[in-house]
Amino acid sequence: MSKQKPSIPKGTRDFGPAEMAKRHFILDTIKKVYQKYGYAPIETPAMENLSVLQGKYGDEGDQLLFKILNSGDFLSKTQESDLKDSKTLQPKISEKGLRYDLTVPFARYVVMNQHNLSFPFKRYQIQPVWRADRPQKGRYREFYQCDADAIGTDSMLCEAEIVLMIQEVFKLLQTKKPDSLDYAIKINNRKILSGIVEVMGAAGKETDFAVAIDKLDKIGEEKVKEELTERGFEQSAIDTLSPLFSLSGSNKDQLAFLKDFLSNSEVGQKGLAELNEVFDILDSFGANVPELELDVTLARGLSYYTGAIFEVKPQNVKMGSICGGGRYDGLTDTFGLPDVSGVGISFGVDRIYDVLDELELYPENSESSTQVLIVSFDDESWKYSLKVLQRLRNANIKAELYPEPVKLKKQMKYANDKQIPYVILVGSEEVKTGQLTFKNMQDGTQDNLNLDSILKHF
């Protein structure tokens, strides 16, 4: 074997202990909240049959799927004519791909297990997904998704609970500095968008409308209007929209305006009723959610949403949406199980990671890392330290002994590098008296204590 300088594939990352501690802080928080609301974990395989994945994410998505080469003599079943180009050859030599999101595998799971599941089925799923995207800042080829979905019920309780879960997750993530993150939970309903399009006299052009209005944040009202013109909306239709762009006031005020604005649209009224129900349920909960903002310009790209849509946007950190979701009605249709309504939410772990970094919201010490290092000066004290170590661990303290009694400086560097908050120093004097030197690495203070007192400290 030749020596080689190893590398890692473009767009992928290693996570070392410090990054893992931060990621666990985020993921454990989300997990805890999902569980509190009755969502149960599932996991699906990294590989799916391409027949399951393809045709679900549009043409671009199909191209971004990582495809796995069939094992063994993969050319054996091909013919001369299959070799003419990549597009022809690919399906002949590759039957599996890496999952592109967690939603399609979940739909597959539900359909395959429909007779064993108890509905409504509420699951969460935290696993990596892979996309052969061009890597760039903040965009990776492997990244975690963190989804919760409730499927098999159309109760608006799910929508209300999604709002509460979002609020609780961000409250817990800010434990260190409450209210340091200013964010809005934006809510809308696809049926309201359909109603608006109906009022514009442009029924059937919902997708064009959604794509254009979705850019309001980035390009502003004028450009959105231009794009609507380009997409074939008439000027009179676009003029109808004007009051919506300047819509302000409380959620209640906006709902009152929309009731009037959408008075001629049945689907629009249905959307308003759904939205009102979500607000009513939140009231009945006795919940106070000032972060919740109705935003009639919120559209979200994915076309499979059919009811409520959500998005969370930080206001005091420059960052796109960090959480999103909505209700869909036809998720399992494609796998032969129609009429199953579901609603889901997904937290953007990588973006939340950066937001918490910027606001310095990570806890000082990771819950999972070593609490105390024993440093010894010679063979005799090293051996003595083993008993100390055993007693610390018996008391469920995460403890280490430096594996050899090497130079003090080297051992202390290890404690520093690993951010171990306490060090116990053991030399011949300590062995004789049983009074151990107990050093606080944060403030540099130290005490002579016997082991019982040290144990009490933790």
Add this chain to the structure above:
Amino acid sequence: MSKQKPSIPKGTRDFGPAEMAKRHFILDTIKKVYQKYGYAPIETPAMENLSVLQGKYGDEGDQLLFKILNSGDFLSKTQESDLKDSKTLQPKISEKGLRYDLTVPFARYVVMNQHNLSFPFKRYQIQPVWRADRPQKGRYREFYQCDADAIGTDSMLCEAEIVLMIQEVFKLLQTKKPDSLDYAIKINNRKILSGIVEVMGAAGKETDFAVAIDKLDKIGEEKVKEELTERGFEQSAIDTLSPLFSLSGSNKDQLAFLKDFLSNSEVGQKGLAELNEVFDILDSFGANVPELELDVTLARGLSYYTGAIFEVKPQNVKMGSICGGGRYDGLTDTFGLPDVSGVGISFGVDRIYDVLDELELYPENSESSTQVLIVSFDDESWKYSLKVLQRLRNANIKAELYPEPVKLKKQMKYANDKQIPYVILVGSEEVKTGQLTFKNMQDGTQDNLNLDSILKHF
């Protein structure tokens, strides 16, 4: 999109909530113990460059790697002559593969991060790996590995701590029925095996010896001797071995015998010294490890081990080894970083899963699942239940309300299916009086309690 009956790739599995709870019980236990001993988590990407993976697992391993088709027009860089067979074409159209184990990615990580890591570096890693093996009972194409390695020290403290970690993991896994699993932690040292081969006068044939002796459990002494003959060992050499096959008595007795048996082998004596040091350190810990058994016939297949080797075998459940590991000296050599000694351990999660199932060692209720379901009888009590729900969750109780006041039977079935241990029933009477019906689903008993009393119950 045509409707299709979805399927899952051969050799892969979905894990539903019940399986996830059991798997988390195992993985969380192992994680907790790894952390207690100062091991910190890392994660590496699922995809590695094939240049990193290939040549590390032997020819068979190379064939079992899942290879990823290059994205886009993968044939564009190939020539006519590349298309002649799969073996020629594969490297031209595939540059990445899925990781085959956690050890090679770890070695790559250490080499790439050598200037930022503090040595000894103790990491654990719990992630899936993929192998294009023929699927069969208990053998999957995607499965989790669960490794801990300490790298950059040759202190036998690591070996001693591995023994203690194994003992602690299996103690915690048996919390429900202590001592129901009878198991042995078998330990040996590759240098002892080398010493034995030296004493046989067959130096250089260590691998042949290891492969043959490794089968002792399965094929017995006579067949092992036959295989040694086939592998070119002389009869006189094989006769030398006889006392080893009948070796019994305490670890101390066996060590005394080996000291004599290996008196002419320097490497053998070195192995014995290492082993003695492990036992000495365990004594100094004050640890009692009756499970630990010296087994001079333990060889373990992987050739990269150079010192201690470990294996855990259940004695009262029919199952192969459920944990294994050892010390290696040259792991990072191939990536250009020589002279780094390490020692590691890996728990076989899938096998442990089956062992715990057979011995019924899983806890009754998963820590992460819903503790109480609220069942309501009509719209009014449903709405009232929202306040109850909110108070339960404010007290950090994992709680759900059935999303609609449908038939009682349906709601109770949901609680049963999800194994929710308690149900609160809310009807018009309960709304009026505030006395809620609190039902224990395990024994079927129920009480009328106000919410404060119910909260106190948890």
